[in-house]
Amino acid sequence: MKPKYKYCPHCGRHLTDDSAHGVKLRYCSACKQHFFNNPAPGVAVLAVKDGKILLVKRKLDPMKGTWAMPGGFMDQHETIVQAGLRELKEETGLKAKRGSFFDIATLETIKLGTVLVIAIKAEGTTGVVRAGDDALEAKYFDIKKLPFIGFIGHRKFIKKLVKQGNK
Ligand SMILES: [Zn+2]
Structure with missing residues (x-):
């Protein structure tokens, strides 16, 4: 399993876990963006x-x-x-x-x-x-x-x- 991102690549803030689109994703609350972990x-x-x-x-x-x-x-x-x-x-x-x-x-x-x-x-x-x-x-x-x-x-x-x- 690919390691999960810890920090937002845009603003550097800590990412949190969030569920969206039926999958567990990383989320930046400052940028209001989910990060997909696509192949x-x-x-x-x-x-x-x-x-x-x-x-x-x-x-x-x-x-x-x-x-x-x-x-x-x-x-x-x-x-x-x-x-x-x-x-x-x-x-x-x-x-x-x-x-x-x-x-x-x-x-x-x-x-x-x-x-x-x-x-x-x-x-x-x-x-x-x-x-x-x-x-x-x-x-x-x-x-x-x-x-x-x-x-x-x-x-x-x-x-x-x-x-x-x-x-
Ligand atoms: Zn961010």
């Missing part, structure tokens, strides 16, 4: 080539040292596809022409609470694979010989991809 949307990218899938070894927690699909959190003012293609470029060096919706998963994490992960498929990738940003390594793996993948949601996405005949 953060993240993106995971499927980059597939000749029956191989591009994975990155994570430099940071959560799941540090395990393999994962390239991805991360959405920034302000970008779409989920833009976020995915930006993360792909940052972590693997590859550029993609397009991205399309693939699947969605909800994960429970200790530090970040619930995370909503949207998987997209990258299409028309170009460039040379090289690990960057928070990836220790970036490598294509034969879809039949995958390493241990840390995130359950990513395993679910890849399983679905394999089931679809990995096209």
